[in-house]
Amino acid sequence: MQKTMKAIVKAEAAEGAELKTVPVPECGAQQVLIKVRATSICGTDVHIYNWDEWSESRVKPPYIFGHEFSGEVVETGELVNNVKVGDHVSAETHIVCGHCPQCMTGNAHICRNTEIIGVDRDGCFAEFVVLPSENLWVNDPALPWDEASVQEPMGNAVHTVLSGDVAGKTVAVIGCGPIGLMAVGVAKAAGASKVFAFDLNDYRLELAETMGADRPVHSMHEDPLTVVTKETNGAGVDIVCEMSGHPVAMNQGFKMVTNGGRVSILSLPVRPVEIDVTNDIVFKGITVQGITGRKMFQTWQQVSGMLSSGRVDVKPMITHHFPLEDFEKGFELMLKGNCGKVILHP
Template sequence: MKTMRAQVLTEPYHFELKEVPIPEISDDEVLIKIKYCGICGSDWGSYTGKYAEEVACIPLTTGHEFFGTIEKLGANSLGLKIGDRVAADICKPCGICYHCRIGEPLLCSDFKQIGIHLDGGFAEYVKVPWKNVYLVPDEVSDEKAAFIEPLTACLNASKKMDCKIARSVVVIGAGLGIIHAALAKARGAVPVIVIDANPDRLAMAKEMVADYTINIKEVDPVEEVMRLTDGVGADYVLEAVGNSKTYEQAFKMVRKGGKVEAFGICADDDFATIAPVQFVLEEKKVSGSCAGIGYDWADAIQLLKYNRVDPTPLISMIVPLEELEQALNEIRENPKLIKVLVSPEVKERVVLYR
């Protein structure tokens, strides 16, 4: 039996590097050799046991932001060949429940995602349905390709928010929030405002995309948004932190008739206090977006191919697979780290942040 190295989450706060069997694929699956797998904020949630649904899946090889090459093809695979550079839609809805049948697969009653509920990319290999595979063109570097999955999540949120041209957008959170801001700018939003407490991340947001940045340690973010919007409030506010307090701020800074896009995932027991009267008398709106799915992958690849979105400056470090747990903790401690890529192929870390 052939084996591979994999980081297995055996219990909250404990990854164990193991030799496990290389996944056996069915006729409808392909085996992908992992080049990079990015660390997502939700990986910290899985690691710490923040999400009860994911704790129920332990032991598990997590990691859902993966990119690699096809190692093995199932007999029914079409349009693919060994060695192709690929990314994969990580979503596996059941296809037969009420939500799937009415075109809402992200709300599937038995929703599963590779690397979140099923073994994922913090390993040397991962198996996926061949129909979930998307070819990555040569114009997209390996490093950019590792951003395809997080870009799909941002794209889905952008589509749900549906920002109109020349309208103001506030993004709370300057991690993946910088990508949200870039998509808002691509839609013609003005001004684009990014809020965070980290001066290094705010400086990057300003350099890459933001018209204004707000440091919550220096000013009240609600008051500053009102000042920058001439007392009206923002047309759209996207929360990309996952904290009840920042959600409360989002509802305070959005204008009458404006919209809050909920993206950041809070813990199961984290609740925000919001005045329902605002939904009535001020006609404020809210929508949620949990992930990218399906065509979002093709759209994300197009944006990267034509450099409409360039996530490269967000890559802070590349680490060997063996250093996953260490890197997870470093992200929480080192304010300069934004996106860390894990690779089974590298032997020592590469530090890229300034």
């Protein structure tokens, strides 16, 4: 077993990252050592790479970042009995305490003591990663490494879209980054009658249409509220999935949702957003839900089922592959928005 590995390290509290040689992490009694086969770049990783206000307040360099991956188990701790060497796995990236009120009542995804790999502790932009065995999800060996690596973010999309009834309803996905693109596919698979996809990037709007969007809308070329009003006969959309984090887009989401509708917010605005609570929430009687992580492990079962059944095909939104050494090219694409999901291969 090798003693050192390549890893992308957030070395200091500044923009950028470095490829370094670091020790391979040791495997504890209840932990598993995994050889990373594919790891995908998330919007959160871009926040950390850019070193914006959110990451400055949360992240403590130096450490290895990255949290979406698939890999092969190469070593298990002496107390591990749920996975074995050779298993293909992905991971629930929220490491929870198990004893707070949320964990004790089946809501571990909102554990008050959550630590996230690649954010609060070393992550998976590396050749190897160590995780608690209870966080692992065993994959079908037939599932390609790249598709297996996007199950964690797909879980965000599933949790956002399926936090209420979808069948027969109109859905607006605001922000067509990779998770937004997957949300489009999930909404269609769940029986949405019409899916609107809003973005400012033509490339991603084309991907949204490929993923199943009925009405892609470039929000600088067409007014989103006018489009929704016209195409819903003035009623508004039943469900808004907010993925952009942009204050203007978020406000448009609250204005386009129908009375009694739902707004599910996954995005992370970097600063406070002003919302007309009186007119756009209270008087409309809508449900507003913040989405964090994935329900453990209900959402993982849903993701696995959608992929294995072919109801959601994530291949069109996986657009680029790079070796780990070329990570800067991947981040450059993410920053420009001229990509879907970018996969790094250690």
